[in-house]
Amino acid sequence: MGPDMSRRDRLKGLFDDTAQELAAANSEDETPMRGPAGPVRSMALTLGRMEEESRAMQEALLSGERVVELDPELIDMSFVRDRLAELPQDVADELVRSIEEDGQEVPILVRRHPQHDTRYQVVYGHRRLQALRLLGRKVQAIIRTLDDVDVVIAQGIENSARRNLSYIERAVFAFNLESKGFERPVIMKALSTDKTELSKLISVAKSIPMEAILTIGAAPAAGRRKWIALAQGWTSATTSRLRGLLGSEDFAAQASDRRFDLVVAELAKKPERQEATEYEWLPKRDGKIKGRIRSAGDSFTIALKTGDAADFGGYVARHLDELYEAFKAGK
Missing domain, CATH: 3.90.1530.30 (Conserved hypothetical protein from pyrococcus furiosus pfu- 392566-001, ParB domain)
Known part of the structure; x- marks a missing residue:
């Protein structure tokens, strides 16, 4: 046994x-x-x-x-x-x-x-x-x-037998359990789901910032397909774009399903075209390098030139992972 x-x-x-x-x-x-x-x-x-x-x-x-x-x-x-x-x-x-x-x-x-x-x-x-x-x-x-x-399985069992959690509640529950160190077989039992579907649930909860999920709420009418579509298209630019909507009093006054629909509708709008800005970068101290930086909406490019460009560019590329982690931690 x-x-x-x-x-x-x-x-x-x-x-x-x-x-x-x-x-x-x-x-x-x-x-x-x-x-x-x-x-x-x-x-x-x-x-x-x-x-x-x-x-x-x-x-x-x-x-x-x-x-x-x-x-x-x-x-x-x-x-x-x-x-x-x-x-x-x-x-x-x-x-x-x-x-x-x-x-x-x-x-x-x-x-x-x-x-x-x-x-x-x-x-x-x-x-x-x-x-x-x-x-x-x-x-x-x-x-x-x-x-x-026992506790997490009992909670999952009660929810499945009484009133199913909404899709995003299941996703957050799964994500929280994994964050607390529970193995995936245990989480699968708690949510009565399989390995593939559990991966989807956790991926959705990881992709959408928890603050945004809590602000939208359980949204019981928004099922698996809608939440997965929202998660797949979510970027840091999405968070910035929705900041005003999610923080408004009118948004908070709506029912949860309506809040989800408002988010989808906002993201379906064609974003206002942002004018590109360009400027040059030079090191504060003398150096054999210079850069041209261009920012345009959801794109950002840095072009390096002269003597140290290749070496410094390689150095930056090797440290992109840790730079990005530091960026996310800072946010």
Whole structure:
């Protein structure tokens, strides 16, 4: 048995024993206690792909999963973000109002914080946790023993079973996981995708500046094809060209899908022709070299002449990679 399968079985085992026992109990007692619904059930179902057993599993988990009450101030956010949507900011939020009126119907899932014995870390249920914080109420939670890989797979499983992440949310989730050192097979499990598609996802998140992605938002209607097309044509000139649009109040006031469309429409416009500028360069100290520099929109050329031109040009060419990295780091 490989490590992936043993992990899969261990995660699945967190739910199976309880489910089997309680399914039998349910046949005798038809008044299930109030308990967790969607997220816990979804994690077990999606891990095992047990579609035919979904109803029995739901009834079992509804009847007897142990729920504890925790102070929300003792619970930290997950170490990896999977959604671009903002958490509730005030009591006017729809979710906050719902919980205020009907109570917390679905517990969140947490683990003991790996660095702080007295604290917890939310695996999923971030929005419910924030809503309860705003209301000043205790949090109904299920505590599980999960390592980092379990956490990211659990988050991915919940999202695939409840409401799929938008394409760009999947891309950012994949990129963040790889940035934190997770191996690609683990990320593929978390996103239920294959190697080729994962490469595309990470490439999109790398190509478009994260600031721009966060400003546009989840854009659920903009799928794979549109985001890949946007990423393929993105350059530093694109970032400069969109700076005014992305920073405008009118843009921020639009829904996320509309913001994506506005970006595409802006880039489809024929850019204003910029007049070329040319000037000469000479070293500050005497030297056997001079240059002619020409800048025109998205092109920039340097022509070197006289004695040291070939040697200095070769030196610059050999250091282009590190110069470009320094340039990006500076930005």
